[in-house]
Amino acid sequence: MPKITVNKDVKDLNQQQADKNRALFSECGVFVINIIGSPGAGKTTLLENILPRLSKKFRVCVIEGDLATDNDAERIRKANIQAIQINTNGGCHLDAFMINKQLNAIDLANLDLLIIENVGNLVCPTGFDLGEDMRIVVMSIAEGDDKPHKYPIAVLNTDVIAITKTDLMPYIDADTAKMREAIHSIKPQVKVFETKKTSAGYEAHGLISYIEERVNAKII
Amino acid sequence: MHEMSLMSGMLSIANDALRGLNVKRVNAVTVSVGVLSNCLTDALELAFRSLSENTVFEGARLILCEKDFLAKCSVCGKEFTASGFPVACPACTSARLAIISGDEVYIESIDYEEEVCQKSQ
Ligand SMILES: Nc1nc2c(ncn2[C@@H]2O[C@H](COP(=O)(O)OP(=O)(O)O)[C@@H](O)[C@H]2O)c(=O)[nH]1
Numbered sequence: 001m002p003k004i005t006v007n008k009d010v011k012d013l014n015q016q017q018a019d020k021n022r023a024l025f026s027e028c029g030v031f032v033i034n035i036i037g038s039p040g041a042g043k044t045t046l047l048e049n050i051l052p053r054l055s056k057k058f059r060v061c062v063i064e065g066d067l068a069t070d071n072d073a074e075r076i077r078k079a080n081i082q083a084i085q086i087n088t089n090g091g092c093h094l095d096a097f098m099i100n101k102q103l104n105a106i107d108l109a110n111l112d113l114l115i116i117e118n119v120g121n122l123v124c125p126t127g128f129d130l131g132e133d134m135r136i137v138v139m140s141i142a143e144g145d146d147k148p149h150k151y152p153i154a155v156l157n158t159d160v161i162a163i164t165k166t167d168l169m170p171y172i173d174a175d176t177a178k179m180r181e182a183i184h185s186i187k188p189q190v191k192v193f194e195t196k197k198t199s200a201g202y203e204a205h206g207l208i209s210y211i212e213e214r215v216n217a218k219i220i
Numbered sequence: 221m222h223e224m225s226l227m228s229g230m231l232s233i234a235n236d237a238l239r240g241l242n243v244k245r246v247n248a249v250t251v252s253v254g255v256l257s258n259c260l261t262d263a264l265e266l267a268f269r270s271l272s273e274n275t276v277f278e279g280a281r282l283i284l285c286e287k288d289f290l291a292k293c294s295v296c297g298k299e300f301t302a303s304g305f306p307v308a309c310p311a312c313t314s315a316r317l318a319i320i321s322g323d324e325v326y327i328e329s330i331d332y333e334e335e336v337c338q339k340s341q
């Protein structure tokens with residue numbers, strides 16, 4: 001009986017496209033961020049609140065990935081920032097091909113920063129490189145401080161984690177110090193930032209400064 | 221959800237691999253499943269059954285081969301099989317590592333039956 005050897009990983013095909021995307025972004029001097037986290041972790045809220053400051057310094061565009069609706073893109077457009085919605089219609093992650101398809105709608109030559117909000121999911125998107133320079137995994141403290149242990153691959157495949165909703169700490173039995181410890185037991189070199197809503201607004205200074213630093217290092 | 225999209229990607233790669241071959245039907249598909257891939261074998265099986273309907277893959281056996289988590293220490297370079305997280309290098313105890321394998325899901329091989337050509341008798 002004939003047998004044929006295949007040994008070809010879907011992720012390898014994605015990787016080839018991601019490398020092409022990355023080369024194109026570098027050529028155009030665009031810094032790209034891929035934001036990954038569970039549904040409701042606070043990804044869009046984080047974006048809404050860091051974009052006003054980032055867009056003062058950089059020309060910014062956002063790609064929103066969701067199973068359905070363009071609600072999140074609408075939320076971003078309210079801040080007067082170009083936002084493109086990708087609906088995956090059931091697909092659990094964005095891949096490098098989907099990103100590439102959107103690029104003709106974006107003026108890359110006149111852009112500094114492209115931020116992609118991935119489909120709400122802490123498992124599937126982690127294996128798919130989009131060609132980004134930086135990945136931010138968003139975990140809210142409300143999800144529990146042992147979350148990193150439950151999703152070690154998400155931690156292992158990122159350089160930055162934003163612990164969101166730390167204003168909720170007094171109401172829940174979870175501790176950001178424990179969450180940091182859990183993260184660093186899996187990957188010691190991950191940079192961790194905390195963000196929260198307060199009566200004075202949304203606090204994400206550390207993360208914003210770090211993003212500014214990284215974008216400047218690439219586009220200048 | 222995850223298994224469904226991975227399986228549909230795998231089947232499209234499998235279709236490409238079989239193109240131009242004289243396939244009557246597929247008997248078995250062997251798939252590597254890394255322990256870190258977050259794939260449930262039952263869900264992969266179900267995805268395969270539903271996506272293979274009315275294709276050459278319908279009725280084929282799905283053979284799932286679990287693959288270990290192989291890591292390489294980023295500090296001392298030692299390669300080792302890890303059992304889970306957190307990981308400590310057996311040589312230098314560092315937790316800094318790179319995944320060598322264990323997060324992959326892909327088709328290794330396909331066993332099929334050839335269409336017997338009647339005309340050339
Ligand atoms: N208390 C509090 N609520 C937050 C914070 N960030 C987000 N939320 C709320 O969490 C819910 C989900 O947020 P969203 O940004 O849509 O999550 P996404 O699915 O990850 O994009 C919304 O109701 C937000 O108002 C935060 O820092 N503190």
Ligand SMILES: [Mg+2]
Pocket residue numbers: 043044045072117
């Ligand atoms: Mg969102």
Ligand SMILES: [Zn+2]
Pocket residue numbers: 293294295296297298309310311312313314
């Ligand atoms: Zn070591």
